[in-house]
Amino acid sequence: MRDTIHLDPPKEIVCIECPNGCRILAEPSESGVRFSGYRCKRGLAYAEAELTRPMRTLTTSVRTVFADSPVVSVRTDGEIEKAMIRDVIDALGRIVVTRRIRIGDVVAENVCGSGVNIVCTSDRLVNAY
Amino acid sequence: MTELLSCDVTVIGAGPAGLAAALEADRQGAKTLLVEREARLGGILKQCIHDGFGLVRFGEKLSGPEYAERFIAQLPESGVTIMTLSFVSNIERTDGGSLLTLITRDGMKRVRTRSLVLATGCRERTSRQIGVHGRHCAGVFTAGTAQYYTNILGKLPTRRCVILGSGDIGLIMARRLTLEGAKVVGVYEAKPTPSGLTRNISQCLWDFDIPLHTSKTVTRVFGDARLTAVEISSVDDCMCPIHGTEEIVPCDALILSVGLIPENELAESIGVPLDPKTKGAIVDERNETLTGGVFACGNALHVNDLVDYVSESGETAGRAAAQRETKRRGLLPVECDTSLLYVVPQRIDRNADLAERIFFFRSSAELDSATLSVSRGGQTLLTKKYAHLRPPEMERLALSIEGIQLSGEEPIRFHLEGTSHA
Numbered sequence: 001m002r003d004t005i006h007l008d009p010p011k012e013i014v015c016i017e018c019p020n021g022c023r024i025l026a027e028p029s030e031s032g033v034r035f036s037g038y039r040c041k042r043g044l045a046y047a048e049a050e051l052t053r054p055m056r057t058l059t060t061s062v063r064t065v066f067a068d069s070p071v072v073s074v075r076t077d078g079e080i081e082k083a084m085i086r087d088v089i090d091a092l093g094r095i096v097v098t099r100r101i102r103i104g105d106v107v108a109e110n111v112c113g114s115g116v117n118i119v120c121t122s123d124r125l126v127n128a129y
Numbered sequence: 130m131t132e133l134l135s136c137d138v139t140v141i142g143a144g145p146a147g148l149a150a151a152l153e154a155d156r157q158g159a160k161t162l163l164v165e166r167e168a169r170l171g172g173i174l175k176q177c178i179h180d181g182f183g184l185v186r187f188g189e190k191l192s193g194p195e196y197a198e199r200f201i202a203q204l205p206e207s208g209v210t211i212m213t214l215s216f217v218s219n220i221e222r223t224d225g226g227s228l229l230t231l232i233t234r235d236g237m238k239r240v241r242t243r244s245l246v247l248a249t250g251c252r253e254r255t256s257r258q259i260g261v262h263g264r265h266c267a268g269v270f271t272a273g274t275a276q277y278y279t280n281i282l283g284k285l286p287t288r289r290c291v292i293l294g295s296g297d298i299g300l301i302m303a304r305r306l307t308l309e310g311a312k313v314v315g316v317y318e319a320k321p322t323p324s325g326l327t328r329n330i331s332q333c334l335w336d337f338d339i340p341l342h343t344s345k346t347v348t349r350v351f352g353d354a355r356l357t358a359v360e361i362s363s364v365d366d367c368m369c370p371i372h373g374t375e376e377i378v379p380c381d382a383l384i385l386s387v388g389l390i391p392e393n394e395l396a397e398s399i400g401v402p403l404d405p406k407t408k409g410a411i412v413d414e415r416n417e418t419l420t421g422g423v424f425a426c427g428n429a430l431h432v433n434d435l436v437d438y439v440s441e442s443g444e445t446a447g448r449a450a451a452q453r454e455t456k457r458r459g460l461l462p463v464e465c466d467t468s469l470l471y472v473v474p475q476r477i478d479r480n481a482d483l484a485e486r487i488f489f490f491r492s493s494a495e496l497d498s499a500t501l502s503v504s505r506g507g508q509t510l511l512t513k514k515y516a517h518l519r520p521p522e523m524e525r526l527a528l529s530i531e532g533i534q535l536s537g538e539e540p541i542r543f544h545l546e547g548t549s550h551a
Contacts, residue, residue, distance in 0.1 A: 014327050021326055021331075057180055061178060069281075082336065121191075121195050122175075
């Protein structure tokens with residue numbers, strides 16, 4: 001958590017929740033921060049989090065022992081703090097998948113103490129085609 | 130003796146459009162064949178490991194492989210015949226449809242099909258097509274090739290790169306390469322505004338402090354065996370490099386994200402008329418081309434920014450291709466002026482028994498508080514307001530035709546008005 005938020009000039013936040021990509025304006029107000037330009041409550045929640053604790057879903061790949069698919073795609077099964085992305089990437093660099101896993105299989109639990117797991121997002125290790 | 134197969138619907142290409150088309154044709158009871166030249170199904174989604182796919186269709190943010198799997202998983206229970214590692218080398222038009230020649234692992238095969246669905250996707254524009262000068266050295270990749278190296282082969286194609294063009298794949302790759310430990314010096318865009326989705330600029334560039342330089346382009350590449358540097362120049366309003374603005378940026382790769390072009394080599398081989406605006410086939414609202422019995426969908430039809438709409442387009446084509454009874458079409462042109470980049474479909478069939486027609490369009494310029502009007506003759510069929518329109522962001526519009534008189538040859542016209550974005 002940051003102690004202070006600098007909103008002078010007002011901060012424009014581009015929402016990444018959906019393809020609309022709403023430009024949300026955060027301005028100081030008497031009761032704290034006033035947000036405008038969002039089109040749904042997910043957008044408001046995203047903008048609020050951007051000012052306090054930005055969160056992201058991370059998608060990447062991990063190495064495998066299989067010649068037909070030397071890497072397999074994975075992602076976090078929830079959001080992690082944006083500031084943690086580099087640590088999580090470094091941790092995943094030390095993982096090698098040795099089983100033919102499928103979509104949803106957990107590759108790493110509670111990665112870097114974030115409370116979220118890393119799960120497989122592809123069936124390429126099990127699919128014939 | 131060459132083996133001769135026979136089917137109702139043949140779908141060429143098993144990316145998101147082809148998968149959706151084949152499954153839908155099968156649901157409609159057609160004997161369906163799905164032909165894919167690669168070993169695996171899913172098309173480009175196989176290597177798009179980032180998320181954001183499927184929000185419109187499934188209400189979830191899926192990765193590309195997960196999105197593809199939603200369709201691939203339905204295939205075993207369907208009646209769709211799948212031929213992978215199979216390449217269509219020739220199409221002949223016959224009275225009853227088309228006769229395809231396929232090169233497969235088991236040799237040459239012939240397929241007689243009543244309907245043909247072209248789901249051949251699109252290709253990336255290359256350095257040859259944008260006139261980058263200099264040495265023929267290794268290290269010039271399209272963004273899709275860099276993505277294939279990174280996400281499928283597990284090989285990092287660069288340690289320090291420049292990305293030319295701000296298309297979505299370029300933005301996605303800027304983030305991807307950064308995560309894998311490469312240094313992305315910057316994304317350079319010749320146009321004054323970025324081409325990709327706004328949210329991708331935010332989450333792929335700003336999140337990783339990758340600079341975006343607009344009105345700048347790569348004018349030369351340097352290196353013998355491998356790229357060692359690129360020359361960047363500012364460009365004027367006509368996108369011509371300005372002499373004296375050159376700067377040399379050391380890097381080992383130049384990654385291009387400079388546009389996608391619908392792939393229509395097969396369509397052109399049988400004379401399917403194309404739209405110069407979309408570079409895809411001219412189709413009606415059922416995605417049937419002007420060549421009867423031949424359908425087009427997905428990125429082969431026009432380059433989409435959301436896979437959800439690609440699947441919808443495939444289903445539209447698959448459903449129509451499966452229909453055995455074909456009424457004589459009464460095609461009306463759909464036209465747009467220069468306020469729009471294009472509208473798809475480019476025709477509507479007045480004889481089609483549909484309550485509403487789905488249109489996709491892009492604005493020519495970035496507009497605030499825009500109004501779209503659809504009219505025919507002097508009659509306004511629909512007006513719709515948009516807070517914000519950008520050329521990179523495609524719009525989907527449902528137009529109800531009920532109660533609208535479609536006799537005569539008068540075209541349906543699309544027009545946009547709005548204030549230019551500051």
